[in-house]
Amino acid sequence: MKEETIPVTKETVIGETAKLKIEGYRFVTMTCAELDEKQVDVIYHFDKNLQLKHFRLTVPKDTLIPSISVVYQSAFLVENEIQDLFGIHFDNLFIDYRRTLYLGGETIAAPFCKFTVKRTDKSAPAAIQAET
Amino acid sequence: MSKTIIPFGPQHPVLPEPLHLKLTVEDEVVTEVIPALGFVHRGLEKLSEIRDFHQMVQVVERVCGICSVIHAMCYCHGIEEMMGIEVPPRAKFLRVIWSELHRMQSHLLWLGLFADSFGFEALFMQFWKIREKVMDISESTTGNRVIVSVNVVGGVRRDLNSEQISWILTLLKDIEQEIGALKKTLLTDYTITKRTVGKGVLTKHQAYGIGTVGPVLRGSGVVQDTRTLGYAAFNELNFEPVVESDGDCYARTKVRFRETLQSIDLIRQAMSKIPNGEINVKVKGKPQGEVVSRVEQPRGELLYYIKANGNKNLDRLRIRTPTFANIPAILTMLPGMYLSDVPVIVLSIDPCISCTER
Numbered sequence: 001m002k003e004e005t006i007p008v009t010k011e012t013v014i015g016e017t018a019k020l021k022i023e024g025y026r027f028v029t030m031t032c033a034e035l036d037e038k039q040v041d042v043i044y045h046f047d048k049n050l051q052l053k054h055f056r057l058t059v060p061k062d063t064l065i066p067s068i069s070v071v072y073q074s075a076f077l078v079e080n081e082i083q084d085l086f087g088i089h090f091d092n093l094f095i096d097y098r099r100t101l102y103l104g105g106e107t108i109a110a111p112f113c114k115f116t117v118k119r120t121d122k123s124a125p126a127a128i129q130a131e132t
Numbered sequence: 133m134s135k136t137i138i139p140f141g142p143q144h145p146v147l148p149e150p151l152h153l154k155l156t157v158e159d160e161v162v163t164e165v166i167p168a169l170g171f172v173h174r175g176l177e178k179l180s181e182i183r184d185f186h187q188m189v190q191v192v193e194r195v196c197g198i199c200s201v202i203h204a205m206c207y208c209h210g211i212e213e214m215m216g217i218e219v220p221p222r223a224k225f226l227r228v229i230w231s232e233l234h235r236m237q238s239h240l241l242w243l244g245l246f247a248d249s250f251g252f253e254a255l256f257m258q259f260w261k262i263r264e265k266v267m268d269i270s271e272s273t274t275g276n277r278v279i280v281s282v283n284v285v286g287g288v289r290r291d292l293n294s295e296q297i298s299w300i301l302t303l304l305k306d307i308e309q310e311i312g313a314l315k316k317t318l319l320t321d322y323t324i325t326k327r328t329v330g331k332g333v334l335t336k337h338q339a340y341g342i343g344t345v346g347p348v349l350r351g352s353g354v355v356q357d358t359r360t361l362g363y364a365a366f367n368e369l370n371f372e373p374v375v376e377s378d379g380d381c382y383a384r385t386k387v388r389f390r391e392t393l394q395s396i397d398l399i400r401q402a403m404s405k406i407p408n409g410e411i412n413v414k415v416k417g418k419p420q421g422e423v424v425s426r427v428e429q430p431r432g433e434l435l436y437y438i439k440a441n442g443n444k445n446l447d448r449l450r451i452r453t454p455t456f457a458n459i460p461a462i463l464t465m466l467p468g469m470y471l472s473d474v475p476v477i478v479l480s481i482d483p484c485i486s487c488t489e490r
Contacts, residue, residue: 028433032450052424072341073463078456103170
């Protein structure tokens with residue numbers, strides 16, 4: 001992408017997002033893209049004066065990612081969408097639909113992924129653990 | 133005060149598409165809102181893995197009928213940027229003309245639905261009667277009223293001859309007069325002002341912080357219009373973003389009304405400046421790389437993220453539509469408002485749920 005793309009980790013994503021908010025950036029959206037059997041790219045898009053800036057977070061599929069809805073509340077909708085369609089789980093979501101935003105609730109597979117990974121992260125909320 | 137939970141939608145007379153809001157109400161005043169989606173999710177983004185990048189133009193056009201040409205334009209821009217394709221200047225102007233026609237028919241549709249939401253059916257019918265003329269232009273020039281299918285990767289499929297241009301300019305003059313005749317009713321009628329002034333207020337800071345786009349953002353005083361980036365032929369046209377400062381339903385109505393008239397001016401400018409020449413170029417090769425493409429839909433900023441690796445099918449197509457960005461604003465607009473104001477406020481963001489869920 002021709003715009004600036006900054007690599008982040010799940011430990012630094014909240015801090016970097018908060019810095020952008022202080023600098024006056026607005027949250028545009030997030031994109032999740034499956035890389036291979038085990039990994040996904042989560043790309044965060046921000047904008048200021050119609051100039052985009054992106055963060056790229058590359059993580060294994062069973063990772064629990066901290067939600068940036070603690071910084072940009074409106075991010076909860078797209079994080080829930082990624083949760084549903086890619087099976088990536090977010091921690092501390094402003095509103096957590098628990099994979100029922102688009103899905104029926106009993107779906108375990110990630111519809112937009114070729115390969116779905118069962119979660120092994122024990123820190124997941126009880127409802128999600130029940131699915132795995 | 134007792135709390136009651138009232139479901140608004142997914143089926144509601146004022147909603148053109150299904151959207152569910154769980155409203156917590158205390159004595160007729162809304163205190164909390166939780167939206168729910170998923171009634172018309174089609175998974176269109178996933179189709180990019182099995183349809184080649186040329187066929188995807190027809191898929192993205194069907195994300196939404198009201199803004200279909202703009203979806204296709206955004207997608208084509210992204211692929212053309214990725215492949216280094218230079219679109220002919222005439223095609224850029226034609227894209228502007230058809231996208232502004234779509235903006236007009238979208239805003240006229242909304243103005244009619246908005247009037248209908250508070251029972252002003254006569255005004256609803258007048259706006260939709262004018263909209264029919266805009267749809268007639270689309271049908272005569274492209275063959276279809278709604279999903280016009282004129283964009284292809286590399287340009288457009290159809291051209292306008294001089295007779296069509298002069299006919300369109302004559303019709304636009306009538307449309308402008310008819311819209312102007314409704315201005316006084318829309319903006320000064322007692323019923324309309326009573327139902328919209330001071331309702332669903334979003335301050336400038338809130339609108340920007342929530343990430344709203346389009347008339348919702350500009351109605352709160354933020355000067356931002358993606359067309360100022362200068363894509364297609366917009367860099368050759370003179371216009372300023374239409375902005376109001378009050379941030380209520382009335383301000384958003386005024387923004388859309390004024391943008392309808394602005395679109396007429398933009399079409400006139402485009403038709404006076406359109407150069408002669410080719411309308412598309414041959415596309416060779418396959419896309420490779422990552423690109424983000426943005427355009428201004430009637431509802432706001434539309435963003436496409438496209439990733440390709442040199443195959444005829446894309447790796448990933450991500451579509452962020454303006455209503456997806458504006459729905460979280462409902463959580464700020466509704467608390468403190470009366471239950472009877474909910475339909476008008478929800479409709480004031482111009483929700484397009486087929487766009488939102490794809």
